[in-house]
Amino acid sequence: MTKLYFVRHGLTVNNTKHAFNGAKANPELLPAGREQARKVGEYLQEIPFTAxxxxxxxxxxxTAELILSxxxxxxxxIQQEPLLKEIDFGDWDGVSIDQFANHPQLENLRHHPEKYNPSEFGGESYSAVIARGQQFIQSLPYEEGHYLIVGHGVTLTTLLQTLRQKEIAQIREDGLLDNTSITTFETVDGQSFELIDWNYCMKSSEL
Incomplete structure (x- = not known):
């Protein structure tokens, strides 16, 4: 049995400024984000991670370094995996989301993934994110043990909904994973996955 622990990264300045935080954006964690990651590490400190x-x-x-610390x-x-990078927002990356409040592709990004077409601004489609997410999942060895996997909001949400056999139109139906939330799956063969916990977040008293 392999148990997979998926964690979204901690809080960054782009998160607090409500800016697109995609593949081309590379901010460090804020102090609050580092503290979030340490708390997740404390919560998972007894898990003997094998990868x-x-x-x-x-x-x-x-985030991964702080969790393991x-x-x-x-x-x-920590194996750095480019397939886990955030969705590429193209020219929108790092720009205020509010600037595109009336753009039809922002609505599609959030609510209609099957209609999202970022070609106008050089972005990446949900289909492309699904393809590289599946490539990552298929590359894992699935040996007995516990795997820590740290990534990003859209990429992880897309990948994990795919593991739940959701269609592309359903990718955003539960919203995005929260910063430093933990989602766990179990698998014996890397083909079928059982959801154990979805988007678990620390209570304020634990932070």
Whole structure:
């Protein structure tokens, strides 16, 4: 049995400024984001991780490092995985989301993924994100153990809804995963996945 722990990165300045935080945006974690990651590490400190994967973007890599820094077991080296990078928003990356409040593709991004067409601004489609997410999942060895996987809001939400056998139109029906939330799946073969916990977030008293 392999247990997969998917964690979205901690809080960044783009999150607080309500700006697109995609593949071309590379902010560090805010102090609050680093504290979030440490708290997740404390929560998972007894998990004997046998492998760790993270997007190479600073916010995800730093989150993974902070989580593992709290672990009570020998920790694996973090494998930087470009397939886990955030969706590419093209020319929108780093720009205020409010600037595009009336743009039809913002509505599609949030509520109609099957209609989202970012070609106008050089972005990446949900289909492309699904394809690389599946490539990542198929690349894992699925040996007995616990895997930590740290990534981003849209990419992880898209990947994990796909593991739940959701259609592309259903990708955003539960909203985005929250910063430093934990979603866990189990699998015996890397083909079928059982959801254990979805978007678990620390209570304010735990933070």
């Amino acid at each position: 760790a994967y993270a997007s190479p973007q600073i916010r995800a890599l730093e 709290e672990n009570q077991h020998p920790i694996p080296s």
